[in-house]
Amino acid sequence: MTRLPLVALALLAAMGLPACKIVKTPFPGEGGAIVAGEAGDDARIAALLDETLDATLLPLIREKAVALADLRSALAGGLDAAGATYGNRGAGEGAAWNFAVKGAGKVIAANLESRARKAELDTDGDGKADVTLQLGPVIKGSSLRDAVALFNFGDFRDQIEFAKLGRVINDRVSAGLKLPESDLIGQTLNFTGAVTLTKASDPLLVTAIEVTP
Amino acid sequence: MNMKRRLLMTVMAAAMAGALPSLAAAADTIAIITPSHDNPFFKAEADGAAAKAKELGYEVMVLVHDDDANKQSELFDSAIAAGVKAIILDNAGADASVAAVQKAKDAGIPSFLIDREITATGVAVSQIVSNNYQGAQLGAEEFVKLMGETGEYAELIGKESDTNAGIRSKGYHDVIDQYPDLKMVASQTANWSQTEAYTVMESMLQANPGIKGVISGNDTMAMGAWAALEAAGRTDVIVVGFDGSNDVRDSIAKGGIKATVLQPAYAQAQMAVMQADTFIKTGSTGVDEKQLMDCVLINADNAAKLETFALSE
Numbered sequence: 001m002t003r004l005p006l007v008a009l010a011l012l013a014a015m016g017l018p019a020c021k022i023v024k025t026p027f028p029g030e031g032g033a034i035v036a037g038e039a040g041d042d043a044r045i046a047a048l049l050d051e052t053l054d055a056t057l058l059p060l061i062r063e064k065a066v067a068l069a070d071l072r073s074a075l076a077g078g079l080d081a082a083g084a085t086y087g088n089r090g091a092g093e094g095a096a097w098n099f100a101v102k103g104a105g106k107v108i109a110a111n112l113e114s115r116a117r118k119a120e121l122d123t124d125g126d127g128k129a130d131v132t133l134q135l136g137p138v139i140k141g142s143s144l145r146d147a148v149a150l151f152n153f154g155d156f157r158d159q160i161e162f163a164k165l166g167r168v169i170n171d172r173v174s175a176g177l178k179l180p181e182s183d184l185i186g187q188t189l190n191f192t193g194a195v196t197l198t199k200a201s202d203p204l205l206v207t208a209i210e211v212t213p
Numbered sequence: 214m215n216m217k218r219r220l221l222m223t224v225m226a227a228a229m230a231g232a233l234p235s236l237a238a239a240a241d242t243i244a245i246i247t248p249s250h251d252n253p254f255f256k257a258e259a260d261g262a263a264a265k266a267k268e269l270g271y272e273v274m275v276l277v278h279d280d281d282a283n284k285q286s287e288l289f290d291s292a293i294a295a296g297v298k299a300i301i302l303d304n305a306g307a308d309a310s311v312a313a314v315q316k317a318k319d320a321g322i323p324s325f326l327i328d329r330e331i332t333a334t335g336v337a338v339s340q341i342v343s344n345n346y347q348g349a350q351l352g353a354e355e356f357v358k359l360m361g362e363t364g365e366y367a368e369l370i371g372k373e374s375d376t377n378a379g380i381r382s383k384g385y386h387d388v389i390d391q392y393p394d395l396k397m398v399a400s401q402t403a404n405w406s407q408t409e410a411y412t413v414m415e416s417m418l419q420a421n422p423g424i425k426g427v428i429s430g431n432d433t434m435a436m437g438a439w440a441a442l443e444a445a446g447r448t449d450v451i452v453v454g455f456d457g458s459n460d461v462r463d464s465i466a467k468g469g470i471k472a473t474v475l476q477p478a479y480a481q482a483q484m485a486v487m488q489a490d491t492f493i494k495t496g497s498t499g500v501d502e503k504q505l506m507d508c509v510l511i512n513a514d515n516a517a518k519l520e521t522f523a524l525s526e
Contacts, residue, residue, distance in 0.1 A: 091503060091505040095505065138388070138391045141350075158332065159505060163346040163384065198507070
Protein backbone atom coordinates (compact mmCIF):
# COMPACT_ATOMS: atom_id res chain seq x y z
CA MET A 1 0.00 0.00 0.00
CA THR A 2 2.99 2.24 0.34
CA ARG A 3 3.43 1.58 -3.35
CA LEU A 4 1.09 4.22 -4.65
CA PRO A 5 2.71 7.24 -3.06
CA LEU A 6 6.08 5.84 -4.03
CA VAL A 7 5.08 5.55 -7.65
CA ALA A 8 3.61 9.02 -7.53
CA LEU A 9 6.84 10.32 -6.06
CA ALA A 10 8.90 8.55 -8.69
CA LEU A 11 6.66 9.98 -11.37
CA LEU A 12 7.04 13.46 -9.97
CA ALA A 13 10.77 12.99 -9.85
CA ALA A 14 10.74 11.76 -13.43
CA MET A 15 8.71 14.73 -14.55
CA GLY A 16 11.15 17.03 -12.88
CA LEU A 17 13.95 15.61 -15.02
CA PRO A 18 13.88 17.26 -18.40
CA ALA A 19 14.25 14.89 -21.32
CA CYS A 20 15.60 17.69 -23.45
CA LYS A 21 18.13 20.32 -22.72
CA ILE A 22 16.64 23.06 -24.82
CA VAL A 23 13.08 23.69 -23.81
CA LYS A 24 11.46 26.86 -24.95
CA THR A 25 7.85 27.87 -24.62
CA PRO A 26 6.20 26.69 -27.80
CA PHE A 27 4.41 29.52 -29.52
CA PRO A 28 3.78 28.19 -33.00
CA GLY A 29 4.49 30.81 -35.57
CA GLU A 30 6.67 32.91 -33.34
CA GLY A 31 10.26 33.10 -34.40
CA GLY A 32 12.83 31.34 -32.27
CA ALA A 33 10.45 29.07 -30.39
CA ILE A 34 11.33 25.41 -30.70
CA VAL A 35 9.04 22.75 -29.30
CA ALA A 36 10.47 20.12 -27.00
CA GLY A 37 10.63 16.48 -28.01
CA GLU A 38 10.81 14.91 -31.41
CA ALA A 39 8.54 17.44 -33.08
CA GLY A 40 11.15 20.12 -32.49
CA ASP A 41 14.13 18.07 -33.68
CA ASP A 42 14.42 19.60 -37.14
CA ALA A 43 14.26 23.17 -35.92
CA ARG A 44 16.55 22.51 -32.99
CA ILE A 45 19.18 20.79 -35.13
CA ALA A 46 18.97 23.49 -37.78
CA ALA A 47 19.55 26.13 -35.11
CA LEU A 48 22.45 24.17 -33.61
CA LEU A 49 24.13 23.73 -36.98
CA ASP A 50 23.53 27.33 -38.08
CA GLU A 51 25.64 28.17 -35.10
CA THR A 52 28.26 25.43 -35.18
CA LEU A 53 28.73 23.89 -38.63
CA ASP A 54 30.72 26.57 -40.43
CA ALA A 55 31.95 28.29 -37.31
CA THR A 56 33.22 25.27 -35.38
CA LEU A 57 32.82 21.81 -36.89
CA LEU A 58 34.35 22.33 -40.33
CA PRO A 59 37.27 24.46 -39.06
CA LEU A 60 37.96 21.78 -36.41
CA ILE A 61 37.99 19.03 -39.04
CA ARG A 62 40.41 21.06 -41.19
CA GLU A 63 42.59 21.79 -38.19
CA LYS A 64 42.69 18.22 -36.89
CA ALA A 65 42.95 16.55 -40.30
CA VAL A 66 45.82 14.07 -40.29
CA ALA A 67 47.68 13.40 -43.52
CA LEU A 68 46.60 10.06 -44.92
CA ALA A 69 50.18 8.75 -45.01
CA ASP A 70 50.58 9.52 -41.29
CA LEU A 71 47.29 7.83 -40.50
CA ARG A 72 48.42 4.73 -42.40
CA SER A 73 51.68 4.47 -40.48
CA ALA A 74 49.86 4.99 -37.21
CA LEU A 75 47.32 2.29 -38.13
CA ALA A 76 50.16 -0.16 -38.66
CA GLY A 77 50.60 0.05 -34.89
CA GLY A 78 46.95 -0.83 -34.26
CA LEU A 79 43.65 1.05 -34.42
CA ASP A 80 43.49 2.00 -30.73
CA ALA A 81 46.97 3.50 -30.79
CA ALA A 82 46.22 5.42 -33.99
CA GLY A 83 42.93 6.53 -32.53
CA ALA A 84 44.51 7.77 -29.33
CA THR A 85 46.93 9.89 -31.37
CA TYR A 86 44.73 11.21 -34.15
CA GLY A 87 41.15 10.10 -33.63
CA ASN A 88 37.93 10.70 -31.78
CA ARG A 89 35.92 7.85 -30.41
CA GLY A 90 32.15 7.57 -30.62
CA ALA A 91 30.18 7.14 -27.41
CA GLY A 92 30.87 3.94 -25.52
CA GLU A 93 33.42 1.19 -25.25
CA GLY A 94 34.03 -0.68 -28.44
CA ALA A 95 32.76 2.27 -30.46
CA ALA A 96 34.35 3.05 -33.80
CA TRP A 97 37.25 5.47 -34.14
CA ASN A 98 36.76 8.52 -36.30
CA PHE A 99 39.49 10.53 -37.96
CA ALA A 100 39.64 13.86 -39.72
CA VAL A 101 41.89 13.24 -42.73
CA LYS A 102 43.44 15.01 -45.68
CA GLY A 103 45.26 13.70 -48.70
CA ALA A 104 45.60 13.66 -52.45
CA GLY A 105 45.24 10.98 -55.06
CA LYS A 106 44.60 10.14 -58.67
CA VAL A 107 41.04 9.18 -59.55
CA ILE A 108 41.02 5.57 -60.78
CA ALA A 109 37.26 5.15 -60.96
CA ALA A 110 34.19 7.25 -60.31
CA ASN A 111 30.47 6.66 -60.11
CA LEU A 112 28.64 9.93 -60.49
CA GLU A 113 25.41 8.28 -61.67
CA SER A 114 24.46 6.83 -58.30
CA ARG A 115 22.64 8.94 -55.73
CA ALA A 116 25.62 8.01 -53.56
CA ARG A 117 28.35 9.41 -55.79
CA LYS A 118 31.84 8.10 -55.22
CA ALA A 119 35.36 8.54 -56.51
CA GLU A 120 38.05 5.93 -55.98
CA LEU A 121 41.52 7.33 -55.54
CA ASP A 122 45.03 5.98 -55.62
CA THR A 123 46.81 7.91 -52.89
CA ASP A 124 50.02 5.89 -52.61
CA GLY A 125 50.99 5.75 -56.26
CA ASP A 126 50.70 2.01 -56.85
CA GLY A 127 48.03 2.44 -59.52
CA LYS A 128 45.33 0.83 -57.38
CA ALA A 129 42.51 2.63 -55.65
CA ASP A 130 42.95 2.72 -51.87
CA VAL A 131 40.54 5.47 -50.79
CA THR A 132 36.88 5.96 -51.65
CA LEU A 133 35.57 9.52 -51.45
CA GLN A 134 31.86 9.92 -50.70
CA LEU A 135 30.55 12.84 -52.71
CA GLY A 136 26.84 12.77 -51.88
CA PRO A 137 24.04 13.59 -52.08
CA VAL A 138 23.52 10.30 -50.21
CA ILE A 139 26.26 9.88 -47.62
CA LYS A 140 26.81 6.77 -45.54
CA GLY A 141 27.58 6.97 -41.85
CA SER A 142 28.20 9.77 -39.38
CA SER A 143 31.94 10.33 -39.85
CA LEU A 144 31.60 14.11 -40.02
CA ARG A 145 29.51 14.30 -36.83
CA ASP A 146 31.94 12.06 -34.96
CA ALA A 147 35.31 13.09 -36.44
CA VAL A 148 36.06 15.59 -33.69
CA ALA A 149 34.94 15.86 -30.08
CA LEU A 150 32.26 18.49 -30.60
CA PHE A 151 28.92 16.66 -30.37
CA ASN A 152 28.33 14.24 -27.51
CA PHE A 153 25.59 11.58 -27.62
CA GLY A 154 24.75 12.17 -23.96
CA ASP A 155 23.74 15.75 -24.73
CA PHE A 156 20.96 14.61 -27.07
CA ARG A 157 17.56 13.22 -26.19
CA ASP A 158 18.07 9.86 -27.84
CA GLN A 159 19.62 8.06 -30.79
CA ILE A 160 16.99 9.51 -33.13
CA GLU A 161 17.90 13.11 -32.41
CA PHE A 162 21.61 12.25 -32.54
CA ALA A 163 21.14 10.45 -35.86
CA LYS A 164 19.20 13.37 -37.31
CA LEU A 165 22.10 15.63 -36.41
CA GLY A 166 24.45 13.37 -38.37
CA ARG A 167 22.11 13.35 -41.34
CA VAL A 168 21.72 17.13 -41.50
CA ILE A 169 25.48 17.62 -41.26
CA ASN A 170 25.91 15.19 -44.18
CA ASP A 171 23.19 16.92 -46.20
CA ARG A 172 24.54 20.40 -45.67
CA VAL A 173 28.14 19.46 -46.34
CA SER A 174 27.42 17.42 -49.48
CA ALA A 175 25.13 20.16 -50.80
CA GLY A 176 28.01 22.62 -50.47
CA LEU A 177 30.57 20.32 -52.07
CA LYS A 178 32.00 21.68 -55.32
CA LEU A 179 33.43 19.11 -57.72
CA PRO A 180 35.74 19.78 -60.67
CA GLU A 181 33.61 20.21 -63.78
CA SER A 182 35.38 17.86 -66.17
CA ASP A 183 35.63 14.07 -66.13
CA LEU A 184 37.17 13.07 -62.83
CA ILE A 185 39.00 9.97 -64.02
CA GLY A 186 42.74 10.51 -64.28
CA GLN A 187 42.63 13.79 -62.35
CA THR A 188 44.52 14.30 -59.15
CA LEU A 189 42.27 15.52 -56.34
CA ASN A 190 43.10 17.05 -52.99
CA PHE A 191 40.58 16.29 -50.33
CA THR A 192 39.75 16.91 -46.70
CA GLY A 193 37.16 14.87 -44.89
CA ALA A 194 36.48 12.29 -42.23
CA VAL A 195 36.65 8.51 -42.00
CA THR A 196 35.26 5.99 -39.51
CA LEU A 197 37.13 2.77 -38.73
CA THR A 198 36.07 -0.21 -36.66
CA LYS A 199 39.29 -2.07 -37.39
CA ALA A 200 42.65 -1.05 -38.77
CA SER A 201 42.10 -3.02 -41.97
CA ASP A 202 38.76 -1.37 -42.84
CA PRO A 203 38.66 0.18 -46.32
CA LEU A 204 39.01 3.96 -46.16
CA LEU A 205 35.62 5.50 -46.95
CA VAL A 206 36.16 9.23 -46.62
CA THR A 207 33.26 11.67 -46.41
CA ALA A 208 34.62 14.74 -48.16
CA ILE A 209 34.10 18.28 -46.91
CA GLU A 210 36.33 19.72 -49.65
CA VAL A 211 37.59 18.42 -52.97
CA THR A 212 39.91 20.54 -55.14
CA PRO A 213 41.93 19.78 -58.26
CA MET B 214 10.15 -26.26 -21.60
CA ASN B 215 13.04 -26.42 -19.25
CA MET B 216 13.75 -22.75 -19.69
CA LYS B 217 10.16 -21.78 -19.09
CA ARG B 218 10.02 -23.84 -15.94
CA ARG B 219 13.21 -22.34 -14.68
CA LEU B 220 11.88 -18.88 -15.41
CA LEU B 221 8.69 -19.56 -13.60
CA MET B 222 10.61 -20.74 -10.59
CA THR B 223 12.77 -17.65 -10.58
CA VAL B 224 9.72 -15.46 -10.79
CA MET B 225 8.10 -17.38 -7.98
CA ALA B 226 11.24 -17.12 -5.92
CA ALA B 227 11.28 -13.41 -6.55
CA ALA B 228 7.65 -13.09 -5.58
CA MET B 229 8.28 -14.97 -2.36
CA ALA B 230 11.27 -12.83 -1.62
CA GLY B 231 9.04 -9.82 -2.18
CA ALA B 232 6.47 -11.11 0.23
CA LEU B 233 9.01 -11.96 2.87
CA PRO B 234 11.70 -9.34 2.64
CA SER B 235 13.20 -10.42 5.95
CA LEU B 236 14.16 -13.74 4.41
CA ALA B 237 15.79 -12.10 1.42
CA ALA B 238 19.34 -12.43 2.55
CA ALA B 239 20.40 -12.46 -1.12
CA ALA B 240 23.90 -11.22 -0.70
CA ASP B 241 25.29 -9.96 -3.98
CA THR B 242 22.60 -10.87 -6.43
CA ILE B 243 22.19 -9.15 -9.78
CA ALA B 244 18.70 -8.98 -11.28
CA ILE B 245 18.46 -9.38 -15.05
CA ILE B 246 15.16 -8.11 -16.46
CA THR B 247 14.40 -8.37 -20.19
CA PRO B 248 11.51 -8.91 -22.58
CA SER B 249 10.32 -12.47 -23.17
CA HIS B 250 12.94 -15.07 -24.00
CA ASP B 251 10.68 -16.38 -26.77
CA ASN B 252 12.69 -14.04 -28.96
CA PRO B 253 16.20 -15.54 -29.02
CA PHE B 254 17.68 -12.05 -29.03
CA PHE B 255 16.47 -11.35 -25.50
CA LYS B 256 17.49 -14.82 -24.39
CA ALA B 257 21.01 -14.11 -25.66
CA GLU B 258 21.02 -10.90 -23.64
CA ALA B 259 19.91 -12.64 -20.46
CA ASP B 260 22.35 -15.51 -21.01
CA GLY B 261 25.23 -13.14 -21.66
CA ALA B 262 24.50 -11.12 -18.54
CA ALA B 263 23.98 -14.20 -16.38
CA ALA B 264 27.18 -15.86 -17.57
CA LYS B 265 29.25 -12.75 -16.84
CA ALA B 266 27.59 -12.19 -13.45
CA LYS B 267 28.28 -15.76 -12.35
CA GLU B 268 31.84 -15.48 -13.63
CA LEU B 269 32.25 -12.43 -11.38
CA GLY B 270 30.83 -14.31 -8.40
CA TYR B 271 27.25 -13.02 -8.30
CA GLU B 272 23.98 -14.87 -7.95
CA VAL B 273 21.45 -13.97 -10.62
CA MET B 274 17.71 -13.37 -10.61
CA VAL B 275 16.43 -13.66 -14.18
CA LEU B 276 13.04 -12.06 -14.87
CA VAL B 277 10.96 -11.18 -17.94
CA HIS B 278 8.54 -8.27 -18.25
CA ASP B 279 6.94 -9.28 -21.61
CA ASP B 280 7.05 -5.63 -22.71
CA ASP B 281 4.47 -4.77 -20.08
CA ALA B 282 5.43 -1.69 -18.07
CA ASN B 283 3.15 -2.64 -15.17
CA LYS B 284 4.70 -6.05 -14.92
CA GLN B 285 8.12 -4.45 -15.13
CA SER B 286 7.23 -2.21 -12.22
CA GLU B 287 6.23 -5.24 -10.14
CA LEU B 288 9.45 -7.02 -11.04
CA PHE B 289 11.37 -3.98 -9.84
CA ASP B 290 9.47 -4.18 -6.54
CA SER B 291 10.50 -7.82 -6.23
CA ALA B 292 14.12 -7.10 -7.06
CA ILE B 293 14.21 -4.20 -4.61
CA ALA B 294 12.63 -6.32 -1.90
CA ALA B 295 15.13 -9.07 -2.56
CA GLY B 296 17.92 -6.59 -1.96
CA VAL B 297 19.74 -7.11 -5.24
CA LYS B 298 22.98 -5.18 -5.73
CA ALA B 299 22.21 -4.10 -9.27
CA ILE B 300 19.60 -4.42 -12.01
CA ILE B 301 20.42 -5.14 -15.64
CA LEU B 302 17.44 -4.01 -17.70
CA ASP B 303 16.23 -4.15 -21.27
CA ASN B 304 13.25 -1.92 -20.61
CA ALA B 305 9.54 -2.02 -21.43
CA GLY B 306 9.12 1.48 -22.82
CA ALA B 307 11.24 4.63 -23.02
CA ASP B 308 8.88 6.83 -20.99
CA ALA B 309 7.12 4.24 -18.87
CA SER B 310 10.36 2.76 -17.51
CA VAL B 311 11.73 5.94 -16.01
CA ALA B 312 9.61 5.60 -12.86
CA ALA B 313 10.67 2.00 -12.26
CA VAL B 314 14.35 2.80 -12.62
CA GLN B 315 13.91 5.83 -10.35
CA LYS B 316 12.21 3.61 -7.77
CA ALA B 317 15.26 1.33 -7.70
CA LYS B 318 17.58 4.31 -7.48
CA ASP B 319 15.61 5.66 -4.52
CA ALA B 320 16.08 2.28 -2.87
CA GLY B 321 19.82 2.54 -3.45
CA ILE B 322 19.92 0.01 -6.27
CA PRO B 323 21.71 1.04 -9.46
CA SER B 324 20.26 0.10 -12.86
CA PHE B 325 22.27 -0.65 -15.98
CA LEU B 326 20.24 -0.45 -19.17
CA ILE B 327 20.96 -2.41 -22.30
CA ASP B 328 19.57 -2.31 -25.84
CA ARG B 329 16.86 0.34 -25.40
CA GLU B 330 17.27 3.77 -23.86
CA ILE B 331 14.89 5.69 -21.60
CA THR B 332 13.90 9.32 -21.98
CA ALA B 333 15.62 10.59 -18.85
CA THR B 334 19.27 10.78 -17.87
CA GLY B 335 20.70 10.70 -14.35
CA VAL B 336 18.30 7.94 -13.26
CA ALA B 337 20.11 4.85 -14.53
CA VAL B 338 23.85 4.53 -13.99
CA SER B 339 24.53 3.27 -17.51
CA GLN B 340 22.49 3.18 -20.70
CA ILE B 341 24.29 1.01 -23.23
CA VAL B 342 22.13 1.66 -26.24
CA SER B 343 22.04 -0.44 -29.38
CA ASN B 344 22.34 2.05 -32.18
CA ASN B 345 19.26 0.80 -33.97
CA TYR B 346 19.12 3.88 -36.14
CA GLN B 347 22.65 3.35 -37.41
CA GLY B 348 21.93 -0.36 -37.81
CA ALA B 349 18.81 0.37 -39.83
CA GLN B 350 20.81 2.72 -42.03
CA LEU B 351 23.33 -0.08 -42.66
CA GLY B 352 20.56 -2.51 -43.58
CA ALA B 353 18.91 0.07 -45.82
CA GLU B 354 22.18 0.89 -47.59
CA GLU B 355 22.64 -2.80 -48.38
CA PHE B 356 18.98 -3.06 -49.45
CA VAL B 357 19.35 -0.07 -51.79
CA LYS B 358 22.47 -1.61 -53.32
CA LEU B 359 20.78 -4.99 -53.81
CA MET B 360 17.77 -3.26 -55.37
CA GLY B 361 20.01 -1.38 -57.78
CA GLU B 362 18.55 1.88 -56.39
CA THR B 363 15.22 1.22 -58.11
CA GLY B 364 11.99 -0.77 -57.89
CA GLU B 365 8.91 -1.45 -55.78
CA TYR B 366 9.34 -2.63 -52.23
CA ALA B 367 7.38 -3.40 -49.08
CA GLU B 368 8.19 -2.77 -45.44
CA LEU B 369 7.32 -4.94 -42.45
CA ILE B 370 7.20 -2.93 -39.24
CA GLY B 371 7.61 -4.25 -35.69
CA LYS B 372 5.38 -3.94 -32.66
CA GLU B 373 4.31 -0.34 -32.26
CA SER B 374 4.75 -0.26 -28.47
CA ASP B 375 8.43 -1.12 -28.86
CA THR B 376 10.55 2.01 -29.35
CA ASN B 377 12.91 0.13 -31.63
CA ALA B 378 10.17 -0.61 -34.16
CA GLY B 379 9.84 3.09 -34.89
CA ILE B 380 13.55 3.80 -34.71
CA ARG B 381 14.35 1.08 -37.24
CA SER B 382 11.64 2.22 -39.61
CA LYS B 383 12.93 5.79 -39.41
CA GLY B 384 16.49 4.62 -40.04
CA TYR B 385 15.37 2.62 -43.08
CA HIS B 386 13.50 5.55 -44.56
CA ASP B 387 16.29 7.98 -43.75
CA VAL B 388 18.35 6.13 -46.37
CA ILE B 389 15.78 4.67 -48.78
CA ASP B 390 13.77 7.86 -49.19
CA GLN B 391 16.84 9.51 -50.67
CA TYR B 392 16.38 7.30 -53.73
CA PRO B 393 13.36 8.58 -55.69
CA ASP B 394 13.23 5.45 -57.90
CA LEU B 395 12.62 3.19 -54.93
CA LYS B 396 8.88 3.07 -54.38
CA MET B 397 7.25 1.74 -51.24
CA VAL B 398 4.00 0.06 -52.32
CA ALA B 399 3.05 -1.51 -48.98
CA SER B 400 3.92 -0.97 -45.33
CA GLN B 401 2.36 -2.84 -42.45
CA THR B 402 3.12 -4.07 -38.96
CA ALA B 403 3.53 -7.78 -38.33
CA ASN B 404 4.23 -7.25 -34.61
CA TRP B 405 7.68 -8.91 -34.68
CA SER B 406 5.85 -12.20 -35.40
CA GLN B 407 6.90 -14.83 -37.93
CA THR B 408 3.41 -16.24 -38.49
CA GLU B 409 1.89 -12.79 -38.79
CA ALA B 410 4.57 -11.76 -41.27
CA TYR B 411 3.74 -14.82 -43.38
CA THR B 412 0.10 -13.75 -43.68
CA VAL B 413 0.93 -10.09 -44.22
CA MET B 414 3.45 -10.97 -46.93
CA GLU B 415 0.92 -13.19 -48.70
CA SER B 416 -1.60 -10.38 -48.99
CA MET B 417 1.06 -7.82 -49.88
CA LEU B 418 2.18 -10.05 -52.75
CA GLN B 419 -1.37 -10.46 -54.00
CA ALA B 420 -2.00 -6.75 -54.03
CA ASN B 421 1.44 -5.86 -55.40
CA PRO B 422 2.85 -8.60 -57.62
CA GLY B 423 5.55 -6.18 -58.80
CA ILE B 424 7.34 -6.20 -55.44
CA LYS B 425 11.09 -6.59 -55.87
CA GLY B 426 12.20 -6.23 -52.27
CA VAL B 427 11.07 -6.47 -48.65
CA ILE B 428 12.75 -4.66 -45.78
CA SER B 429 11.79 -6.04 -42.40
CA GLY B 430 12.07 -4.55 -38.90
CA ASN B 431 13.43 -7.79 -37.49
CA ASP B 432 14.59 -11.27 -38.39
CA THR B 433 11.56 -13.25 -37.24
CA MET B 434 9.33 -11.21 -39.58
CA ALA B 435 11.92 -11.58 -42.35
CA MET B 436 11.75 -15.36 -41.88
CA GLY B 437 7.95 -15.30 -42.12
CA ALA B 438 8.07 -13.12 -45.24
CA TRP B 439 10.67 -15.37 -46.85
CA ALA B 440 8.54 -18.47 -46.19
CA ALA B 441 5.58 -16.78 -47.88
CA LEU B 442 7.74 -15.72 -50.82
CA GLU B 443 9.08 -19.26 -51.18
CA ALA B 444 5.55 -20.68 -51.08
CA ALA B 445 4.55 -18.25 -53.83
CA GLY B 446 7.60 -19.15 -55.92
CA ARG B 447 8.97 -15.63 -55.53
CA THR B 448 12.49 -16.38 -54.31
CA ASP B 449 13.67 -13.57 -56.61
CA VAL B 450 12.48 -11.04 -54.03
CA ILE B 451 15.23 -9.38 -51.99
CA VAL B 452 14.66 -9.64 -48.23
CA VAL B 453 16.68 -7.80 -45.59
CA GLY B 454 16.11 -8.31 -41.85
CA PHE B 455 17.43 -7.00 -38.54
CA ASP B 456 18.88 -8.66 -35.38
CA GLY B 457 21.46 -11.14 -36.68
CA SER B 458 19.67 -14.34 -35.66
CA ASN B 459 21.00 -17.80 -36.43
CA ASP B 460 17.89 -18.52 -38.51
CA VAL B 461 18.58 -15.66 -40.87
CA ARG B 462 22.29 -16.50 -40.90
CA ASP B 463 21.37 -19.98 -42.18
CA SER B 464 18.99 -18.51 -44.73
CA ILE B 465 21.72 -16.17 -46.00
CA ALA B 466 24.09 -19.13 -46.33
CA LYS B 467 21.50 -20.89 -48.49
CA GLY B 468 21.00 -17.83 -50.69
CA GLY B 469 17.56 -17.00 -49.25
CA ILE B 470 17.37 -13.81 -47.22
CA LYS B 471 20.12 -11.45 -48.39
CA ALA B 472 21.21 -9.54 -45.30
CA THR B 473 20.53 -8.65 -41.69
CA VAL B 474 22.02 -6.35 -39.08
CA LEU B 475 23.62 -7.67 -35.92
CA GLN B 476 23.09 -6.09 -32.58
CA PRO B 477 25.80 -7.49 -30.35
CA ALA B 478 23.33 -8.55 -27.64
CA TYR B 479 25.54 -11.00 -25.82
CA ALA B 480 28.57 -8.71 -25.62
CA GLN B 481 26.44 -5.73 -24.68
CA ALA B 482 24.83 -7.55 -21.76
CA GLN B 483 28.24 -8.66 -20.55
CA MET B 484 29.53 -5.12 -20.75
CA ALA B 485 26.62 -3.93 -18.61
CA VAL B 486 27.41 -6.52 -15.94
CA MET B 487 31.07 -5.50 -15.93
CA GLN B 488 30.06 -1.87 -15.45
CA ALA B 489 27.69 -2.92 -12.66
CA ASP B 490 30.51 -4.84 -10.98
CA THR B 491 32.85 -1.86 -11.21
CA PHE B 492 30.13 0.40 -9.85
CA ILE B 493 29.34 -1.92 -6.93
CA LYS B 494 33.02 -2.12 -6.00
CA THR B 495 34.12 1.48 -6.59
CA GLY B 496 30.96 3.61 -6.70
CA SER B 497 31.58 4.63 -10.29
CA THR B 498 31.71 2.99 -13.71
CA GLY B 499 34.33 5.38 -15.04
CA VAL B 500 32.37 5.80 -18.29
CA ASP B 501 29.56 8.05 -19.53
CA GLU B 502 26.00 7.09 -18.66
CA LYS B 503 24.85 7.04 -22.27
CA GLN B 504 26.86 4.78 -24.51
CA LEU B 505 25.98 4.01 -28.09
CA MET B 506 26.90 0.61 -29.49
CA ASP B 507 27.06 0.26 -33.24
CA CYS B 508 25.44 -2.57 -35.17
CA VAL B 509 27.16 -4.61 -37.86
CA LEU B 510 25.90 -5.55 -41.33
CA ILE B 511 25.67 -9.30 -41.92
CA ASN B 512 25.57 -10.62 -45.48
CA ALA B 513 27.01 -13.56 -47.39
CA ASP B 514 30.55 -12.23 -46.74
CA ASN B 515 30.49 -12.65 -42.97
CA ALA B 516 27.39 -14.68 -42.10
CA ALA B 517 29.47 -17.77 -41.36
CA LYS B 518 31.16 -15.96 -38.47
CA LEU B 519 27.87 -15.30 -36.71
CA GLU B 520 26.75 -17.41 -33.75
CA THR B 521 24.06 -16.55 -31.19
CA PHE B 522 24.23 -12.77 -31.66
CA ALA B 523 28.00 -12.61 -31.56
CA LEU B 524 30.41 -12.22 -34.46
CA SER B 525 33.79 -13.91 -34.23
CA GLU B 526 36.84 -12.13 -35.59
